[in-house]
Amino acid sequence: MDLTDPRLVILGIGNPGPKYQETRHNVGFWVIDLLIDNLNLELKRSHKSTLAVEGFLADFGIVVAKPRTYVNLSGESAAYLISRYSISSEKLLVVYDDIHIKVGNIKLRASGSAGGHNGVRSIINCLGTQEFPRLRIGVGIPEDREDQIGHVLGVPPREEKEAILRSVDDAVECIETLLLENIAVAMNRFN
Numbered sequence: 335m336d337l338t339d340p341r342l343v344i345l346g347i348g349n350p351g352p353k354y355q356e357t358r359h360n361v362g363f364w365v366i367d368l369l370i371d372n373l374n375l376e377l378k379r380s381h382k383s384t385l386a387v388e389g390f391l392a393d394f395g396i397v398v399a400k401p402r403t404y405v406n407l408s409g410e411s412a413a414y415l416i417s418r419y420s421i422s423s424e425k426l427l428v429v430y431d432d433i434h435i436k437v438g439n440i441k442l443r444a445s446g447s448a449g450g451h452n453g454v455r456s457i458i459n460c461l462g463t464q465e466f467p468r469l470r471i472g473v474g475i476p477e478d479r480e481d482q483i484g485h486v487l488g489v490p491p492r493e494e495k496e497a498i499l500r501s502v503d504d505a506v507e508c509i510e511t512l513l514l515e516n517i518a519v520a521m522n523r524f525n
Contacts, residue, residue, distance in 0.1 A: 341394035341513060343415050344369065346429040347401055347408045347453040358473040359405060359486040361498060362430040362453075365471065365505045366400050372506065373398075381418070383410040392513045405453040409460025416461065423466040427512070428457060429505060431486060435472030438497035440505050442469050442512070442521045450482075467517060469508060471501050 348360035355363075370377060370387060377385040377400060386399035397419060401411035412426060419425075424444075430453055435441055445465045448455035458464050474494070476485035490498060504524060512520040 337388045337395040340397045340419055342425055342427055343397040343419060344427045345399045345412055347405055349404050350402055356489045357487050358431050358490055361471040363400055364502045365429045366398055368502055368506050369398055381414045383414050392510050394513045407456055408453040409456035412457040413460040423461050423463050426466045428466060428468045431473045432470035433473055433475050435470055437472050437474040437494050438501050439472040440501050441525050442508055444517055469505055471505060
């Protein structure tokens with residue numbers, strides 16, 4: 335399949351490799367993994383910076399992708415996808431973890447700042463714009479002065495992970511709503 339005009343390119347960000355697989359910083363990858371499992375797709379290397387696959391969700395052509403770089407270099411993958419599919423940044427949905435959102439909650443926005451997230455900062459820098467939608471998955475604020483890096487690179491305890499996994503399910507539903515309806519409807523329903 336070769337989509338010439340995908341309705342949406344979904345980029346979940348995280349760190350590659352088994353060491354990071356279960357960490358909070360990889361919840362963007364968790365959303366992508368659930369999406370490709372649900373759609374029976376398989377990510378393949380499409381560029382030195384990106385794993386991607388084309389498919390259909392709710393009868394719309396989509397691209398689902400993960401950077402092959404570490405979070406801080408996610409912009410390379412975003413720039414590749416924008417160029418490869420000749421899309422505007424408004425068609426690039428970035429999915430990632432957010433410590434400013436309570437565990438179990440998700441937030442969809444049409445645009446905005448990096449909010450302290452280095453992966454999103456990299457995307458903004460590489461694209462030269464903040465005008466791309468983002469779906470943030472809450473991983474909670476670090477407790478007891480735990481440093482932010484330690485928190486996001488940590489593995490959540492069982493109860494917290496269960497809440498995050500429920501929000502990952504919600505995120506996939508939110509993406510489907512975004513495709514079937516529009517971003518305003520999806521924000522109303524899931525934020």
